[in-house]
């Protein structure tokens with residue numbers, strides 16, 4: 001860094017930014033590294049965007065105007081959607097905050113609830129963005145470690161003194177889902193705010209929304225990126241007590257979601273039949289992939305998400321970080337992109353593989369087969 005340049009704050013100069021999964025610009029990749037949907041969103045999404053844009057000399061005229069600052073219609077639609085699913089939680093628009101993806105929402109929680117003297121705790125290994133968001137605000141951070149079994153550390157959460165905890169359920173990168181009853185056991189003694197990142201809940205056997213009816217210290221984070229095939233649209237949201245939503249709104253950018261994003265999200269939420277079908281297809285492919293790993297004698301955690309966390313075993317029967325790296329490199333050289341997390345001992349022997357189409361899973365299988373023969 002050149003010393004005559006104005007310097008950022010010391011904690012920003014020290015910061016290691018989040019590393020997103022690769023987004024290759026050339027075609028021909030089997031892309032299984034960022035848990036995007038292999039299927040397109042509901043056709044109603046493109047229809048609604050085109051309708052909003054209009055046509056002719058006036059096309060795009062509405063883009064002159066700022067979007068609704070709170071995403072009011074979208075908040076109401078999200079509340080209605082989950083109220084149908086879980087009447088006990090009695091959700092209204094006052095229980096919803098929308099953001100520029102779940103990442104934006106998570107950042108709002110950090111801004112509003114975390115500081116140097118109010119540390120945020122998060123389970124580990126989990127989504128590696130959490131400590132980065134905390135570091136940006138120069139906040140305190142505590143890891144709540146998983147063991148190799150990846151079971152929910154109920155007692156550690158229950159005993160935590162951190163004013164806010166981020167819990168990923170189902171977890172990433174393992175795909176392991178946690179029973180709502182287990183989470184509720186931790187809530188019997190934990191006194192802070194438990195933020196449950198339910199990015200992958202649509203692929204799970206249950207979700208924690210019923211807890212909102214019984215615990216004011218719970219917030220749920222969702223996104224349309226994965227289960228609604230809209231990663232490019234950037235809509236995520238929080239469900240929580242209205243006072244918690246009020247805190248998020250105080251620290252939010254005034255126009256944190258765009259006009260077209262709000263419209264796209266409304267159209268997607270309206271097409272539950274389409275998404276029920278898409279999620280069922282992904283779960284069926286996931287079951288076949290899990291069976292294929294088992295048939296090969298490879299361990300993979302039981303997944304309640306749209307990806308598998310699998311431990312490759314080479315032709316000599318070995319597993320470990322070097323074996324996973326070898327499989328990753330081989331896949332990459334053959335234009336199959338997955339994710340390897342070498343920096344944590346519990347993740348280094350594994351690869352995280354998004355569930356793709358059946359055709360993509362066949363390419364993956366053939367490429368692993370070739371690795372076994374050649375590596």
Ligand SMILES: *Cc1c(COP(=O)(O)O)cnc(C)c1O
Nearest residue numbers: 101102103127172199223225236
């Ligand atoms: C993908 C992901 C997110 C981010 O979702 P966006 O809505 O695209 O920002 C958040 N949490 C977890 C655990 C994720 O895997």
